[in-house]
Amino acid sequence: METVKLNNGVTCPVIGLGTFMLAPKDAQNSVREALKMGYSLVDTANAYVNERAVGRGIKESGHKREEVFISTKLWPSEYENENAVNETLERLGVDYVDLLYIHQPAGNWLAGYRQLEKAYKEGKAKSIGISNFEGEYIDELREKWEIVPQFIQVEAHPYFTQKELRKTLDKYDIKLMSWYPLGHGDKSLMKEPIFVKLGEKYGKTPAQIILRWHTQMGFVVIPGSKNVAHIKDNLDILDFTPTDDEMNEIATLDKEKRYYHRTDAQLKQFAAWRPEFEKV
Numbered sequence: 001m002e003t004v005k006l007n008n009g010v011t012c013p014v015i016g017l018g019t020f021m022l023a024p025k026d027a028q029n030s031v032r033e034a035l036k037m038g039y040s041l042v043d044t045a046n047a048y049v050n051e052r053a054v055g056r057g058i059k060e061s062g063h064k065r066e067e068v069f070i071s072t073k074l075w076p077s078e079y080e081n082e083n084a085v086n087e088t089l090e091r092l093g094v095d096y097v098d099l100l101y102i103h104q105p106a107g108n109w110l111a112g113y114r115q116l117e118k119a120y121k122e123g124k125a126k127s128i129g130i131s132n133f134e135g136e137y138i139d140e141l142r143e144k145w146e147i148v149p150q151f152i153q154v155e156a157h158p159y160f161t162q163k164e165l166r167k168t169l170d171k172y173d174i175k176l177m178s179w180y181p182l183g184h185g186d187k188s189l190m191k192e193p194i195f196v197k198l199g200e201k202y203g204k205t206p207a208q209i210i211l212r213w214h215t216q217m218g219f220v221v222i223p224g225s226k227n228v229a230h231i232k233d234n235l236d237i238l239d240f241t242p243t244d245d246e247m248n249e250i251a252t253l254d255k256e257k258r259y260y261h262r263t264d265a266q267l268k269q270f271a272a273w274r275p276e277f278e279k280v
């Protein structure tokens with residue numbers, strides 16, 4: 001598996017499995033099957049309410065702890081809970097995670113970021129990240145961080161390539177992990193003629209071309225799936241390389257089009273909601 005080197009020297013696989021909206025049983029199955037077929041990065045979150053299931057999937061895969069790069073996220077309800085990191089580790093069944101994010105710039109997010117920094121210093125998080133901290137939020141955080149984060153996780157795909165944000169990321173060598181890399185499964189994105197054409201040329205599906213585009217952009221990509229055939233396809237993207245001309249043609253699709261539009265009212269709702277964590 002290809003890896004990227006983070007600004008603290010840690011390495012991270014370029015392809016992983018996302019588990020947003022996967023019910024515990026599906027998350028457990030997808031994680032187990034993905035790891036068995038060669039994945040080594042899994043992304044979850046407090047808010048997905050499947051961390052225990054992800055932990056079970058990892059155990060069932062037979063992999064050693066250190067062979068899997070585990071990424072998870074603290075939800076805003078946990079930012080002032082001083083035991084939130086320990087509780088997250090307990091749910092996952094591990095004593096450290098490879099990457100710990102704060103999930104949203106909501107509530108007392110600075111307290112959340114301080115928890116990440118503490119977890120990093122204690123070795124409970126090998127790297128730290130911010131999720132959905134675009135624009136004013138990353139600008140405010142960069143005045144206050146003690147430890148520069150290694151990752152940001154944001155919406156990114158060929159229709160929305162985060163051009164503006166990437167200027168800041170380049171300055172601090174912060175890696176971008178793309179969410180909604182396949183437009184959350186958007187068929188019209190996958191039917192774009194350029195992806196169909198390149199799929200025919202390279203013997204790949206349009207989804208595989210899109211995922212390879214992400215890694216060529218330098219992004220870490222975490223497509224979500226509960227379909228074993230898709231999970232397999234999504235890993236099989238590193239044996240071809242789009243040419244510069246092809247990358248330039250894909251760049252013309254950037255319409256600054258987001259699938260998800262977050263409002264201030266939603267951020268308030270995020271801060272007020274606490275996930276009902278799995279009991280077992």
Ligand SMILES: NC(=O)c1ccc[n+]([C@@H]2O[C@H](COP(=O)([O-])OP(=O)(O)OC[C@H]3O[C@@H](n4cnc5c(N)ncnc54)[C@H](OP(=O)(O)O)[C@@H]3O)[C@@H](O)[C@H]2O)c1
Nearest residue numbers: 018019020179180181182183184185207223224225226230
């Ligand atoms: N930080 C955040 O706020 C945030 C927000 C959203 C997502 N995320 C993370 O990012 C990950 C990816 O986002 P996402 O899962 O929402 O969207 P996505 O990866 O863009 O798309 C997932 C959808 O695409 C389908 N799919 C997957 N592989 C495919 C393939 N090879 N061919 C055709 N269809 C395919 C899946 O269906 P099947 O199950 O049928 O394969 C699923 O419906 C999440 O799982 C989560 O870990 C983070």
